[in-house]
Amino acid sequence: MVFWEGYVSDETMGTFAPIIVYWLYGGFYQLLQPLDKYRLHTKKEEEEKNLVPLPSVVKGVLLQQLVQATVAQCLFLLTSAQTSGKIKQPSVIVQILQIIIAMFVMDTWQYFVHRYMHQNKFLYRHVHSQHHRLVVPYAIGALYNHPLEGLLLDTFGGAISFLISGMTARTAVIFFCFAVIKTVDDHCGLWLPGNVFHLFFQNNSAYHDIHHQLQGTKYNYSQPFFSIWDRVLGTHMPYDLVKRADGGFEARLKKD
Numbered sequence: 001m002v003f004w005e006g007y008v009s010d011e012t013m014g015t016f017a018p019i020i021v022y023w024l025y026g027g028f029y030q031l032l033q034p035l036d037k038y039r040l041h042t043k044k045e046e047e048e049k050n051l052v053p054l055p056s057v058v059k060g061v062l063l064q065q066l067v068q069a070t071v072a073q074c075l076f077l078l079t080s081a082q083t084s085g086k087i088k089q090p091s092v093i094v095q096i097l098q099i100i101i102a103m104f105v106m107d108t109w110q111y112f113v114h115r116y117m118h119q120n121k122f123l124y125r126h127v128h129s130q131h132h133r134l135v136v137p138y139a140i141g142a143l144y145n146h147p148l149e150g151l152l153l154d155t156f157g158g159a160i161s162f163l164i165s166g167m168t169a170r171t172a173v174i175f176f177c178f179a180v181i182k183t184v185d186d187h188c189g190l191w192l193p194g195n196v197f198h199l200f201f202q203n204n205s206a207y208h209d210i211h212h213q214l215q216g217t218k219y220n221y222s223q224p225f226f227s228i229w230d231r232v233l234g235t236h237m238p239y240d241l242v243k244r245a246d247g248g249f250e251a252r253l254k255k256d
Helices: 010-031 043-049 054-081 092-119 121-126 128-133 147-165 169-187 205-212 228-232
Strands: 239-243 249-253
Touching: 010 054, 010 169, 054 147, 054 169, 092 121, 092 128, 092 147, 092 169, 092 228, 121 128, 128 147, 147 169, 169 205, 205 239, 205 249
Parallel strands: none
Antiparallel strands: 239 249
16 A cells, blocks of 8 residues: 555556656755755856756756656556556565666666767767766756657666566656656765765765766766676776865865
């Protein structure tokens, strides 16, 4: 029994809950942006280095979410049409296992697609470079991508994770909302004390901030959960957190 049962379908929740979570969680982080001591870059750096204004970022994210919602609805309709009657939900243990499998599938897909978009000069110049216009990332820009990248990297990655893990639409609500929260957290540009994600994931906001820096664009491709593929394939770049004069921290490539 879940709180939305009887009000909206699992398929509808799986489609729209991640979008709502994105703007709520991202919006919360945006409210913290004026707190310089928690920023990985100063406000001045953001204004000088970022190559796209906030309204354009919002429009780009909304476009990607429209595509994601359309694909999600089609995917849920296709999979639900193959079952008859009410879907029996698996045990909690099975659902946890499915989510873990989906996490590894999504990480694998996104690592190799993301890395190839850097290595292929045409794809980087005409597609992936749009995401890197945010040299100083911030929360609501997490899904600011070229529409083709959004489709290949995020939308297809989510669909493949859903299908391979075998999860139901109800489990997918949890997984996709969690994936959105983690993606926003990685792009928030903040280093907050007590962030629970830093306890379980080495792939965090500082780790991904290195990738957005000019010297780190060939490293730290992994997203959104683990850094396994970076470590296995030699693209892992550790970092040092260096304290700034204003009391905040910045991530710098680790010195040998």
